[in-house]
Amino acid sequence: MYKIEFDNFFTYSFSSDCVIFGFRDGEISVLLIKRAMEPFKDQWAIPGDLIYPDEDLLDASKRILFELTQLTDIDLHQAETFGKPNRHPQGRVITCAHFALLRIDDFHAEASSWAKEVAWIPIHKVTELAFDHNVILNSTYDLLKQKLAIEPVCFDMLPEKFTLSEMQSLYEYAFDTVMDKANFRKKIKSIPIKKLSEKQQNVKHRPAQLFSFDQDKFKEMIETDHYSFKMY
Amino acid sequence: MYKIEFDNFFTYSFSSDCVIFGFRDGEISVLLIKRAMEPFKDQWAIPGDLIYPDEDLLDASKRILFELTQLTDIDLHQAETFGKPNRHPQGRVITCAHFALLRIDDFHAEASSWAKEVAWIPIHKVTELAFDHNVILNSTYDLLKQKLAIEPVCFDMLPEKFTLSEMQSLYEYAFDTVMDKANFRKKIKSIPIKKLSEKQQNVKHRPAQLFSFDQDKFKEMIETDHYSFKMY
DNA sequence: GCAAAAGTGTTTGGATTACACCCATGC
């Protein structure tokens, strides 16, 4: 019989990895760091850190996100947890992945004590990462795509004021498909977005109408109309 | 600055909880245990156990499932991970929830060293559980419902040979809705199920045609036809 | 025959598709 003393179980470490997605120039990108320390020093990786003894999982991810971007109040979504016994060369480290969506142009990512360098890499151009981080990234990106289909999270990645073509190109990239412009606009008719009084500036073609997500109306629709967001 | 020695992080424990769902008499039920030991002795809880030092998360859930049901080869799906610092009275225990779907009538659940009693409780009749297990159950049930909509997991809960009315009632229970029989049958036309030569027995009305899920055709359709399962 | 549930067909309106066309701006 496989018998182990209770105390022997308290020899684990637990970490949180924070996969940060953004959208720019028609591509979904992920914020990666170049590791400043061993193991996997100088290799690209998903930002992450050990969880403090009195810290909740979500709070750890928020801390990691803050150290890297100085941003607070960003929604974090839990993703998969990875715990293969040998996934970390220095011991048993189980990691819980989270993901955050943000607007690439709204802040500046800083190098930090554990990140020598940071960079936005388009999802389809990511090469070999440290640890099992390629597996974590793929799994988390799948969950992002799932969320994009059933929740209005696209607006966290789009600029505050966006054009319908930008929104369309985000979905085209995520779902790896091409959509008809006219039909896309009909499809999103039921989504609560506000037409702004502003238009695009400095473009060498007809400037597009700007929109923003109508959070208040969204909440109201959920409560009163049994509304549920859907994009496929 | 919040500085902690690296070794101090190795003071966690990690567990796996296994939420087992089944379907019978028009209701989705969950297999709960009455705890045989402290803490929360004699209270109802989700079966779970600490993870061994060299054990993968999934393997731990499989072990728990096996100890309780003697079943192997059951698909397990990862659900949410819970890690509030105070969720376990005896220390920092982070738990990763998994769920399994099975056919209630195909086996007999046994009491074990850590389970004084086991019982199938319909999801809507579950009362107060040990630890934060009500939260875990609700979160996991939500994920199950999400899976039912996009993957053919309903066939893991239905009898091997099922009637279309049974399948319909499973979806009606999960999505809390009432469906039209004729429309339901049209909707599932694209799902690969085999019409068997058998019919229902011992019913006091017209016996229903029996069907079973066509796993081979499903795999083939995914590969060749870009098929994706959908039920809403 | 009656109750109960299985099983099917038809109509209708709304959504999805494909495609054509016009509009505003910079150069």
Next chain:
DNA sequence: GCATGGGTGTAATCCAAACACTTTTGC
């Protein structure tokens, strides 16, 4: 004027909802 993308209308088609109806069994 023309290149570039923004923006809209229409007709054909598909799909989903509503509802009525027939069938087969036990008693």
